[in-house]
Amino acid sequence: MTPEQIWAAAGPAERRLAGLALNPAAPVDVLLRLLADGSDAVRMVLCRDRVLPGPVVDAAVAHPDRDTRSFFARNPYVDPEQRARLVDDPEWFVRAHLASEPRAADVCRPRPLPDRTVVRIIETYEDEWRGGLGRQISPGLRRAMATHPSPAVRRMGAHSWASLAPGVRDALLTDPDQGVRDAAADSRRRYEQLRDPDAVREDLPAHHCHARTHLLMYGALAPDVIAEAWDESPWLIAANASTPAKTVALLAAHPDAEVRARVAERSDLGPAERRALAVDPDPAVRLAVSVHPAWSEAERAAIDYEVPQEEWYGHLPVYDPEALPGPEQTRDLALSAHPLLRRRAACVPTLPAGLVARLADDTDLGVRVLLGQNHPDAPAALLLRCFLEYTGRDRWHLTGHGNFPRTGLARFADDDDPAVRRLALLDAGMPADTADRLTRDPDPQVRADAARHPRLPQDRIAALLDDPELAHRAAANPALPLATMDRLVATAGRERSGPVP
CATH class of the missing domain: 1.25.40 (Serine Threonine Protein Phosphatase 5, Tetratricopeptide repeat)
Incomplete structure (x- = not known):
């Protein structure tokens, strides 16, 4: 079944345990019990949607169920080195999911897999599986593909014929590996064909x-x-x-x-x-x-132009240093009076600190949002400002940036925009009564986030464990007592629906 079908088929007790699987305060022994005995929905959430302690990673990688391993292969939160352990999994289903770029609403871009893992995928996986590697290939490996020691990688690198230097092209055409020579000849033919x-x-x-x-x-x-x-x-x-x-x-x-x-x-x-x-x-x-x-x-x-504000500003699709403007050109773009040129500079993830500071105060929303989305050192104040001003697609991605602020956000709890009220719940210092009130918010996502807030009063958490809508969110609350966690796991075998006794 698809992940959506798995979740739709899960009963109240299963969803409650799935929430517990997301609880950052759940001890290792509880997580291991959920991994061993949990339903498909529980194992899916546990393996796919959170960072995991080392012993749980070991158990997930070695789990006998292929679907469980495939969920871990799709986890965008764990270290790519951990996902890479599945590169030689005996099931094609698991390997195919490892090769596909993992995605999540709060993840701006996936971290690349280790170069050795990508090389292994290129050498041993079917062509249709390798096509999803995308941003999982590091910039350094992408740049070195045409001259890599592995013939399979060189064959893949030959497809970038238009961007290769003449000497590299000649080397590929005379490569000792017949497959590389064929790929290079085919790429040259296609390249020259376009010019005939x-x-x-x-x-x-x-x-x-x-x-x-x-x-x-x-x-x-x-x-x-x-x-x-x-x-x-x-x-x-x-x-x-x-x-x-x-x-x-x-x-x-x-x-x-x-x-x-x-x-x-x-x-x-x-x-x-x-x-x-x-x-x-x-x-x-x-x-x-x-x-x-x-x-x-x-x-x-002197040109009478007007720059519109777009409904959506996207991330840099693939970070390739060779495709980026050089330092001098980047500086010229960043210092231009034209917003569209400054937007190009804002997409450069290697933009120097001085220009980052300059563009963080830019008058153009597009410049600021693109800088926040694409630069690893985007300042916290910029990221918060972008979130408050930008309402387009991938807005929540900004909160996944490592520099996004996590304090002082409770002041947004009464904002008219439900997304901004949800932002307030990222503040661990939110007053308990405010968190309680937001569990009754008219917006379902705000209610869901409030049910997981660590400042939520214990009596409210206990009540929400019996709430059909928010039980799995309440079970993910890090303030949930350990005794309650143990009870939820212990009763799971006897109860698949209804409230916890």
Whole structure:
């Protein structure tokens, strides 16, 4: 069953024990008993949704049930070294989940698996399982793949042909391993094919599909292909680097503003086209051309552009040092008067401390949120401010940052925004009566967090253990007495529903 189905099938007693499995104060012996005797729902929560003591990790890795081990393989909270112990698990189901990036609402980005583990996965797993490694590959290993001692890793590195240096390409083409040579030759063929107008024409599908879109955007286009695409897909050829300058000039005056905006993003845009697009009647076009690298700061400032606030600001997808701007370019971006350029600088996780401090006080919300999401040293005051001001997707991820404040938050307990009231419950010093009141909050997530608050009075915790909605949250409360924990475990075998006697 899926995790959602497992939880839906769990009865009240099982959910209560699942809450106990999350309790940070639960002693090792209680956790081991839950792991040994608990239901699927209990073992799922225990192994997947928390940090675990060493003896419990040992027991989870060695557990005879494959689903239990697979839950641990998906745990984003434990040290990746612990998850890596499952790399040679006998069940493909477990190995597939280890190779997939673990996710959680309060985890900004997964920590990479050890390099040796990723290498082992690449060497021994099926291709479809390796595709989920994503951000679990460290930047250093990703950078060294094409020259790695392992042929399997070099084969994977050969797929990044466009970013490889000429000497590295030559080495891959003459590699002692036939598989590496084949992968390199295939990557070179695909790379060169995109630069051959005749090959692009031959491979271009007649119907609309991803392959046709890819070739029209990135392939070398012959004049007849451009003419054919002019009416159906002008925004694609507007972004194509092979589109001739004369055609680009015509596209810069295209009646469709989306096409002109695509042209405005071209790095090879001529001065005449740039000047025309800088006074375009459409604000999206002016904004697109305003970040062109050819402008000086003074010229950029003369453009009438307006930067909108987005509904969502995403994390840096994959941290690859070679894909990031260099130190000088990063500094120029951070010091620019243009918010979109400063947003690019804010995404650089290696941004120097002085520029971090500068952008933490930036006037643009996007700059501040992107800095908070992507920089490991984002200051606490910035993270809290971002949470209070930003209401988009992944907002709660900010609370998972190591620098997010955990004190002084109780003052938000009466805020109109339920997410901010929930924020108040991160404060371990919240008054007991406030925590009690929030267990009756109109928002279900606030009630759930309040039921786990360590300052919640004992009588309220006891009452919530019989509450159908909040029993499993109350069982996760670290203030739960050890005697009650023992009673919950002891009675589990006799009771699968109803209140604890």
